[in-house]
Amino acid sequence: MIVDLLIWPALAALLWVNRRRPLLWPLLALALLLLFNRLFTPGFFILEIRDGRLYGTLVDVLNQGSKVMLLALGMTLVIATGGVDPSVGATMAIAGAVMARLAGVSIPVALGGGLGVALLAGAWNGLLVSAFRIQPIIATLILMVAGRGVAQLVTDGQIINFEQPALVYLGNGSLLGLPFTLALVLGMFVLTALLVRRTALGLFIEAIGDNETAARFTGLPARPVKFLVYVFAGFCAGLAGLVAASNIKSADANHIGLYLELDAILAVVVGGTALTGGRFQLAGSLIGALLIQTLGTTLYARNVGADVATVPKAMVILAVCLLQSPVLRAKLAGLRRPTPVAIRKEGSA
């Protein structure tokens, strides 16, 4: 089949290129999961074109996974500074609510309002962490707890529906036969990668996460950088919130983005960025998000009930995390050959 001809060589090439890089383990896990589905889940790899648009389970994975991928981009930078931001799910709900509320005014106002309020939410977190030096998890828990209430206030406790084609297109439309959300994710990925690797932002973030005291001694602007990453995480959450609201053509303050912050944190960690901060893997986080989404879709396709699906999901994530554990890898390496591990090449974004 043509899909097989495309996917497997591409995965093999990716694995080969990354054989010495931190991305190897999440990529391998994703490849194994896809292989499992190719062999045992009928229909998983079937793609068909209707009305000039590609349909199929793989496309669903990309489309459904877009929200966590967007969140993971922002979360990666936050985690790399040594912080964490569990408020992004609530921020999604607020952004979706504001967009729905303003949908009748005009499209630019609705989009701008949703993203603007998400930027404000990020700035709030950033202010608490950088200016008031509150521990990141506590500072962001405040918005996580209060955010859905704020979203309820915005929607007056109602589920607000909207029909504007542009807003519906955001989460459901297609571009060049592929979901528009995929283009959105790719665009944001390229933008983020440019932002961190074509400016000094990436270096500053990694320096802060690695040793904040030393980073301060070098004179780099630690607090502004920390503020910036939370604002950026808020922006990413805003985009994800708009997509989520668009998906269901309504703002449901109670359910938009619920628990997605946990998936985003998991995606980042599975992707090879340590929760302690420092070196981060932007592409790894996207792979992590895809892995989590593929897993969810796999379980759904195999009729594993949503209520028990969390158990196999947790097991796969545990396996990937264990594979990345330096302790376990040292033990495995010790079994294979008694020589010390070679000096690792610099990781890629």
Add this chain to the structure above:
Amino acid sequence: MSAPVLVCRGLTKRFPGVVALDGVDFCARGGEVHALMGENGAGKSTLIKALTGVHPRDAGEASVDGRPVHPRSPREAEAAGISTVYQEVNLIPDLSIAENICLGRQRTRLGFIRWGEARTRARAALARLGLELDVDRTLSECSIAVQQLVAIARATDIDARVLILDEPTSSLDAGEVAQLFTVVRRLRDQGLAIVFVSHFLDQVYALADRITVLRNGRLVGEFPVAELPRLQLVAHMMGRSVDEVEALRHRDRPAAAPGEPLLSTHGLARRHAVLPLDLELRRGEVLGLRGLLGSGRTEVARLLFGLDRADAGETRLEGRPVVFHSPAEAMRAGLGLTPEDRKTQAILPNLTVRENLIVALQARRGLWKQIPRAEQDRLVADFTRALGIKTSGPEQLIRNLSGGNQRRVILAGSLATEPRLLILDEPTRGIDVGAQADIERLLAKLRDQGLAIVFICADTAELSRNSQRIAVLRDHAKVAELTGTEVNEQAVMRAIAREAAA
């Protein structure tokens, strides 16, 4: 003479590439305070760590009350009767005094801790020191001095025969030191053998009965305090006779060629850190800062570099008043600093040599103007060669380098920002002699290129060799400034001894 309690013969400890302790004999007697003296790197800490089981010894014997001891952990040392109180209080700040004293030794009933008994026991332990404290108070609410006393109570609560106090006074004020000494004398009179390590000469002379001097891991000698004048002690610590020190005057030191003033401070002060301070830093000159531990030398560096804010006085850069609110502002004005503590303040351990080297320059250029990769590689190549940094490549993680090479990378990072004024806080600490000579040569070169340099160093010989002027600090204030022919070890020693006698 009282009976020997702790007796060591030929203690030896090797680390890769160094013999930290070389056949040292040491004897602490009951009812005596025995001071252990030596410059940095003399082996004081290693001796203590060998006795307390932190670094098990490689050779030699030790005994307590005639019973051989060979502790492999601090717990075993305690069981053998050797208790230690370290410089930084290592108790648990959020627990109460009683909990801290009894932690790990609680009596239990049916698995439950008997808190009533623990409190009584804590009160008794404090009473032995002549102290009456509310044992339910949280430790972090107490002053550092009280915390130190609680640490001593904990150390003597078990049947200690030897109490080692490792720089217990470095963060205490004069009144608190007096209180601590009262407690220590009381314990001494109860028959404990007390080993006292301190950089403060006056405290040693106030408290100790006997002094053992170490230098470069070897025993210099054991002296009754009454028979060892201060100058002689300092000379022993530095390995020179007093006459020899006289002869050393001016050797190695080029004639001072004072440049124009670059930065000056006028009455610059910060509460609890620096008393009003006048300093003048000139181009093409190395100003040495010497003071005992806790005398405020690092605090001065922090004030100059904008890490701390002054509450009084002013700083002038080329005559114009300036205030630095952050290191970034200080760096923009042309200041550079290499911090004292390499591990916690200087290196980004999991980043590469290249990244560690360019990060300060990048910080100065700002977030948006990324240094092009070609320029980064050139900088790394240039500095690796110029400073003799030994690394397998620019992409090696800095944590895999030796301490000396890490220091060179940090220094290179500072130099890459092309500072006009460079503050070096203990740049040669913990590195080998060859690397030290390299850094001293580099210092002279930078000075000749017109940099103003502040050189903070605890080694008087090294300081005298490399400085044109030396400011001596004590108790957070400048007490002497030595210029011209006064810049020599003996004068520095005199300044320290004089102030110590005051």
